[in-house]
Amino acid sequence: MSVDDPGKGVGRRDLLSLAAWGAFCASLATALVGAFRLPNPSVFPEPSLKVKVGPPGSIPELEYRKVAGRNLFVSRGEEGVFAISAVCTHLGCVVAPVPSGFHCPCHGSRFDALGRITGGPAPRGLDWLKVAKAPDGELVVDEGETVPPGTYLKI
Amino acid sequence: MGSWSEYIANVRALPRTVWESLVRHGAPVTDRSRAEAVFQNLFLHIHPTRVHRWSLRWSYTMGLGLICAASFVVLTVTGVLLMFYYKPSMALAYQSIKDIHYVVPTGRFIRNIHRWGAHLMVIAVILHMARVFFTASYKKPREMNWVFGIVLLILTLALSFSGYLLPWDQLAYWAVTIGANIAQSPREITDAAGITRYIDIGGFQKTLLLGSRSVGEDALIRFYVLHVVFLPLVMGVFMGLHFWRIRKDGGLSRPADADRRLGPAAEDVTPVFTQAPRKSYGLMAVVRGTSSNVGRGPENTLPSWPHLMTAEAAVFMFTLAVTVAISFFLDAPLKEMANPLVPENPAKAPWYFLGLQEIVSFSAFAGGVLLPVVTLLGLVLIPYLDREPEGVGDWFGAASRGRKVALRSAVFGLAAVIAVEAFAIRFGWLRSWYPGIPQIVITFFNPGTVLTFLYIAYSLWVIRGENSTRLGAIAIFTCFLAGFIVLTLVGTWFRGPNWEFFWSPSRWPVH
Ligand code: HEM
Ligand code: FES
Numbered sequence: 001m002s003v004d005d006p007g008k009g010v011g012r013r014d015l016l017s018l019a020a021w022g023a024f025c026a027s028l029a030t031a032l033v034g035a036f037r038l039p040n041p042s043v044f045p046e047p048s049l050k051v052k053v054g055p056p057g058s059i060p061e062l063e064y065r066k067v068a069g070r071n072l073f074v075s076r077g078e079e080g081v082f083a084i085s086a087v088c089t090h091l092g093c094v095v096a097p098v099p100s101g102f103h104c105p106c107h108g109s110r111f112d113a114l115g116r117i118t119g120g121p122a123p124r125g126l127d128w129l130k131v132a133k134a135p136d137g138e139l140v141v142d143e144g145e146t147v148p149p150g151t152y153l154k155i
Numbered sequence: 156m157g158s159w160s161e162y163i164a165n166v167r168a169l170p171r172t173v174w175e176s177l178v179r180h181g182a183p184v185t186d187r188s189r190a191e192a193v194f195q196n197l198f199l200h201i202h203p204t205r206v207h208r209w210s211l212r213w214s215y216t217m218g219l220g221l222i223c224a225a226s227f228v229v230l231t232v233t234g235v236l237l238m239f240y241y242k243p244s245m246a247l248a249y250q251s252i253k254d255i256h257y258v259v260p261t262g263r264f265i266r267n268i269h270r271w272g273a274h275l276m277v278i279a280v281i282l283h284m285a286r287v288f289f290t291a292s293y294k295k296p297r298e299m300n301w302v303f304g305i306v307l308l309i310l311t312l313a314l315s316f317s318g319y320l321l322p323w324d325q326l327a328y329w330a331v332t333i334g335a336n337i338a339q340s341p342r343e344i345t346d347a348a349g350i351t352r353y354i355d356i357g358g359f360q361k362t363l364l365l366g367s368r369s370v371g372e373d374a375l376i377r378f379y380v381l382h383v384v385f386l387p388l389v390m391g392v393f394m395g396l397h398f399w400r401i402r403k404d405g406g407l408s409r410p411a412d413a414d415r416r417l418g419p420a421a422e423d424v425t426p427v428f429t430q431a432p433r434k435s436y437g438l439m440a441v442v443r444g445t446s447s448n449v450g451r452g453p454e455n456t457l458p459s460w461p462h463l464m465t466a467e468a469a470v471f472m473f474t475l476a477v478t479v480a481i482s483f484f485l486d487a488p489l490k491e492m493a494n495p496l497v498p499e500n501p502a503k504a505p506w507y508f509l510g511l512q513e514i515v516s517f518s519a520f521a522g523g524v525l526l527p528v529v530t531l532l533g534l535v536l537i538p539y540l541d542r543e544p545e546g547v548g549d550w551f552g553a554a555s556r557g558r559k560v561a562l563r564s565a566v567f568g569l570a571a572v573i574a575v576e577a578f579a580i581r582f583g584w585l586r587s588w589y590p591g592i593p594q595i596v597i598t599f600f601n602p603g604t605v606l607t608f609l610y611i612a613y614s615l616w617v618i619r620g621e622n623s624t625r626l627g628a629i630a631i632f633t634c635f636l637a638g639f640i641v642l643t644l645v646g647t648w649f650r651g652p653n654w655e656f657f658w659s660p661s662r663w664p665v666h
Contacts, residue, residue: 039363045373071496091336091519092369093329093498105500106333107516107654119586121517123343123594144368 049144055137056081056155064097072129072141073097080152083129083141084115090122102126115149125149189458199464201398205456206463208417209409209548215290216407218470219283223307224394225474226276231387233269241321243379245372248323249492256489267482273315275478277507280311288537288632289561291547291625292408298538300400303393305534310390312507317382319505320375328493329502331378332370335361337515337523344520347595369495410548414455500652509646510639513576514603516654517584518594526603530635537632541624557629560617564630568637571609575602576645580656610634 010018053059053067053074059081064073071086071094086094086102093106101112109120116125130145131153139153165172183192190204209215240259242251255262284304287293293301320331342357351358366373401407410416457463490499504512514522546552551561579602585592610631618627651657652664 036363039366039377040359041362041366041373044367046367046369046371069496091333091340091515093332093502094496103653105498105653106329106502118590121515121519121586121597123346123519123598 050140050142052134052138053141054139056139070143072143074141080154081131081139082152083131085127085129088122089124089126183460186458189460192460202459202463203402203406204459206459207406207409208420208455208457209413210407211462211466217286219279219286221467221470222279222474223276223283225471226272226279229272229475229478230269230276233265236265237269238383243375245323245375248321248375252322252489263486264482267487268478270487271481272478273318276311277315280308284308285636290408290550291552293538294544294547296404297408300397300404301538302535303397303400305531306393307397310386310393314382314386315505317378317386320378321382322489323493325490325493325499326488328370329499330504333502333504335365335370337519338364340519340523343594343598408548413548417455501650501654506643506647510642513642513646514601517601517603518598520598521601521603526607529607537628541628543623543625546625552625556626560621560626560629561633564633565637567613568634569641572606572638572641575606606638
């Protein structure tokens with residue numbers, strides 16, 4: 001008796017080996033998915049990205065203040081307070097304020113005073129960050145949350 | 156008489172009996188014992204028992220593959236020594252490197268060897284690839300070993316890059332920040348398509364690398380584990396495969412008429428068959444390949460012991476001597492401790508990535524992802540797209556055409572890269588003329604992609620004009636080599652603060 005007779009369609013051994021291969025591939029795929037889930041933490045390990053930047057009155061008007069120990073600038077315009085990230089959208093260097101806006105030292109990206117791109121390799125303008133008022137009256141900037149450019153906090 | 160004198164005799168014979176129990180065979184003076192010296196030894200038995208005289212010519216291999224292997228050994232040994240003192244944490248890493256440098260006896264020397272050895276290995280791997288290419292040694296049946304070679308090239312670069320972060324100084328921090336953001340640069344595409352919210356390949360890659368949003372504790376541990384465990388293990392496996400395949404592919408490549416061109420060996424260098432081969436020996440000499448040794452004497456081959464062994468020992472000693480000499484006079488750099496608030500200006504990657512960084516300064520995605528992928532893919536495909544069997548085993552394929560095409564391509568490659576760079580440096584690029592231009596245009600139209608296009612077009616033209624895929628391969632390989640060299644030089648020496656062009660680093664503004 002031949003189980004692998006080619007004339008009879010799928011034989012018993014073919015079916016078994018097919019099932020074995022299927023099980024093997026399925027478990028391999030599961031293992032791979034697991035292995036790729038592992039290096040992606042669901043909670044980022046950094047300390048809180050929120051920072052208190054002082055009461056609204058302390059925010060300079062029409063000029064930028066670099067927040068100590070953080071890579072962000074705060075300022076106040078007609079429409080209210082806003083915060084701009086100092087991290088270059090090209091490859092993450094820290095931009096420096098210049099009279100016309102911001103310059104990145106790494107590959108020479110240029111941004112105007114509102115963070116819009118004016119030159120260099122950066123793909124988009126500087127990120128605007130969320131500003132909120134804490135219960136104690138101080139302003140809080142969240143480096144982890146970007147807002148559309150032109151979002152001000154009225155005060 | 157009896158036991159006592161026997162005991163004395165045993166004591167006297169001690170050196171000889173221990174030695175005999177260690178080596179198991181006599182001095183390798185016959186061909187048989189020379190073969191045994193190789194295949195009965197755990198560490199040597201990956202070698203063939205006999206090698207062709209063509210493979211032993213310095214002008215052929217230049218010992219480059221062996222230099223790669225030797226520097227890997229040097230790096231492994233010095234790396235393990237460094238691990239005794241290095242502490243992979245943000246608070247301690249920098250200080251522990253400082254201790255190694257200033258306090259640990261011979262620490263600075265070992266660190267220097269590790270650092271310069273890594274540079275040497277990168278150079279050697281690139282040159283080795285060039286020699287394999289220009290001697291057409293990637294052709295059938297060696298295609299897969301060429302691919303394994305590309306894997307080794309990638310692993311070598313990955314090892315260097317992962318090691319770069321460990322000192323946790325300014326150089327390390329900013330180079331890796333830039334590297335991680337390059338990993339994130341597929342966002343340039345997904346942002347333009349407006350689909351980053353759904354498929355964020357860039358973000359995924361960056362998180363995979365850093366385990367966080369910025370370079371910090373988790374990134375350091377990841378790079379450390381990759382550098383000291385994962386990548387060296389994978390490297391070991393692929394080196395084993397690489398060496399194994401060299402033997403299974405019939406030894407090193409050589410021209411079909413190698414025997415005729417070499418002529419008979421000089422009397423004194425060829426201890427050929429000082430004793431008739433036994434059957435078992437004959438089997439050991441069998442290798443697969445165009446000229447099987449079965450049924451005839453292995454012409455023009457020499458016993459690996461001593462010929463190959465001394466050559467290998469010489470290359471190992473040369474590699475060690477060079478690294479030690481450099482490390483004696485030059486200290487590995489160590490800048491100030493990493494400071495996430497103050498970027499290095501200019502922030503430069505290790506030199507072998509500066510060619511890419513030059514293109515990254517137009518578009519992160521083009522220079523960091525698109526062009527490297529295209530280049531590596533092209534390299535992998537070379538042996539499958541060029542299958543002409545002629546010219547294997549000779550530099551440039553012996554016929555003068557190969558040399559001419561290589562020369563012409565070098566001139567074209569250099570001219571093109573210099574022209575494009577000079578233009579971009581002198582007149583700027585799209586953004587300087589049209590500030591509002593969308594980035595996606597620059598992603599696909601920048602000096603890097605223009606250059607790649609020119610090179611590919613040129614080599615296709617060579618294939619048609621010269622009617623030879625091998626010459627087309629020579630054209631594109633030579634062009635890319637020329638482009639790589641020039642861009643690397645520009646990135647290394649002619650770019651200063653703000654990535655502006657300077658004729659020499661001595662003209663950088665002081666700040
Ligand atoms: C860690 C990196 C590498 C090591 C340790 C290594 C080692 C070696 C050694 C010892 C040889 C013997 C002949 C010689 O010394 O030239 C060899 C041959 C060869 N290598 Fe590599 N190699 C490396 C990377 C590469 C790369 C990047 C390529 C190409 C992309 C490559 C492709 C080849 C090929 C095709 C051969 C056979 C050459 C022939 O038959 O003539 N290897 N390699
Ligand atoms: S990181 Fe700012 S221009 Fe490259």
